[in-house]
Amino acid sequence: MSESLPNDLDDQSPSRADAVIERVLSRAGTAVAAGGTARTDYDGDQFDREERAALRRVDNLSTELEDITEVEYRQLRLEKVVLVGQWSHGTAAEAEVGLRELAALAETAGSQVLDGVLQRRPHPDPATYIGKGKAQEVKEIVAAVGADTVVVNDDLAPSQRRALEDVVKVKVIDRTALILDIFAQHAKSKEGKAQVELAQLEYLLPRLRGWGDSMSRQAGGQVGGAAAGMGSRGPGETKIELDRRRIHTRMAQLRRQIKAMEPARNVRRDRRLSLPNVAIVGYTNAGKSSLLNRVTGAGVLVENALFATLDPTVRRSQTPDGREFTVSDTVGFVRDLPHQLVAAFSSTLEEVAHADLMLHVVDASHPDPESQISAVRTVLADVPGADQVKEVLVLNKADIAEPETLMRLRARPEVTIEVSALTGAGISELMELVAHQLPRPEVKVDVLVPYTRGDLINEAHLHGEILEESHEPEGTRLVAMVDDGLAARLQAAALAA
Incomplete structure (x- = not known):
């Protein structure tokens, strides 16, 4: 049994076809809302936004020259998918929400979504994922709307992808490949690029394929002729084996690069250890960067797109009672996040495990x-130590949320607070809650x-709680609550006086 959006677009009136596409691409109440992203002064200058928009591909551009007959036709355009x-379980509405999220992912990757199909079956077809008959229907839809790519909202086995491509006659990619493509576009730091490349190579390795005899020819043996010389004759390697060996070599290089970056990352973290740390985590496009801007005035990129933030950002802020703390913005998560990405970004996700509080x-x-x-929670379960960090559920976008949804979320056992990073509602209450939840100096x-x-007096004001302070002829009399390290330095300074 299958449920699909109408695929007889040739027989539909234009208005009905538009209604079908509007239903698939509707963003109301999903990860991406219609009308773009409204920003506030707290979001800063947003230079990254201009840079990213300047590099975005534009539809309907062509380099074809009409007055020259024999030129190579080039066209810079959006992929049509x-x-x-x-x-297999749940409701049709939940399945449509998942398909709309896939549409948002596809648009973030730089494509134009034309149509969508939903199928209900107990388990995927082992050959073509959706079955040969449904694959033929998808082929007809692709031909009717003029698409050049099919995006599947699941992980495909290499054999399933090849079989589906053979039927629909256009490129087929799965959800993992789509997310990896978005990460590759948005990674900017050296470490982020290395992590994404490592994840891409891990995904590519079992999916190498070749065409014809070119991939089965072997180097070695008598192929090279007598000039190959002694010591070079043997079974050799096929082209695909050479590619696999090169990928393994490159993956080893990337792992060494990422490991070599660890000392510098640890040094930066150690410098911040004197301050309490708050880590912002959440689903992609939930408003993490907007909240960071609202709390710290960081001015990081805020965009109405999935995975707009990849490289972690750390900024300072103050509680209402004057204590300083750091805030870390992390990469967003998504359902069925590819395990290659979780492994590759493990060093980035360590920020969560070292935090004192998780928003x-x-x-x-x-x-x-x-x-x-x-x-x-599924992703954080793979981060050692993350389950020991105190957690506060920040219900963002409360200004446009349904009252029933808010009531349901309030009933959860975790500490919850309602805010709107866009309007600023609830931010002061959030800061009070952060001040209450953060650990206080104990000495x-x-x-x-x-x-x-x-300098020690200033450090006590920044990182401790001043109970009494007076100025005497010999120095400053200080009664305060501080951490162990600062207490030792203050005692040593007092004894040396």
């Missing part, structure tokens, strides 16, 4: 926020610090 989804940002306007919370000191050590 048809989506294919499948579901789990939830898109409260989404029709199924519970599934997004579950997806984030009480009563010392007389010489005036020559004003």
Whole structure:
């Protein structure tokens, strides 16, 4: 049994065809909302936005010269895609939400979604994923709308992808390949690029394929002729084996590069250890970067697209009682995030395990926020130590959320708070909650610090809690709650006076 969007577009009136496409591409209440992203002054200058938009491909551009007959035809255009989804449990509405999320992913990758098909079956077809008959229907839809790519909302086995391509006669990619493509476009730092390339190579390795005899020819033996010389004769390697060996070599190089970046990352983290750290995590496009801008004025990229933020950003902020802390913005998560990416970005996700508090940002306007919370928890389960970090559910976009959804989320056992990063509603209450949840210094000191050590007094004001402070002829009398390290330095300064 299958459920699909109408595929007889040739027989439909233009208005009916438009209605079908509008239904597939509807963003109301999903990860991407219609009308673009509204920004506030808290979002800063957004230079990354201009750069990313300047490099975006534009539809309907062509380099064809009409007055010259024999020229190579080149066209810079958006890929036109048809989506294919499948579901075996849950409701049809939930399956459509998943397909709309796939549409948002495809648009973020730089494509134009033309149509979509949903199929219900107990398990995927082992040969073509959707079955030969449905594959023929998808082929007809592709021909009717003029698509050049089919995107499947699942992970395909290499044999399934090849078999489906043989039927539909256009390129077929799966959900993992699509997400990897988005990550490759958005990674900017050296470490981020290395992590994405490693994930792509891990995905590519079992999917190498060749055509004709070119991939089966062997080097070695007598192929090279007598000039090959002694010691070079043997079974040799096929072209595909050579490619696999090169990929393994490149993956080893990337792992060494990422490992070599670890000391510098640890040094940066150690410099921040004197300050409490708050990590912002959540589903992609839930509003994490907007919240970071609202809390710290960081001015990081805010875009109405999935995975707009890849490279982690760390900024400073202050609690209402004056204590400083750092805020880390991390990569967004998504349902069925490719395991290659989780492994490759493990060093980035370590920021969460080293945090004192985790702000789990939830898109409260989404029709199924519970599934997004579950997806984030699934990824964090693979990060050692992340389950020990205190968690606060930040219900973002509360200004446009359904009251029933908010009521349902409030009933969860975790600490929850409703905010709107766009309007600023609830931000002051969030800062009060952060001040309450962050660990407080536990060591009480009563010392007389010489005036020559004003740096220690300043550090106590920034990182501790001042209970009493007075100025005496010999120095500053300080009664404060501080951490162990600062307490030792204050005691040493008092004794040396």
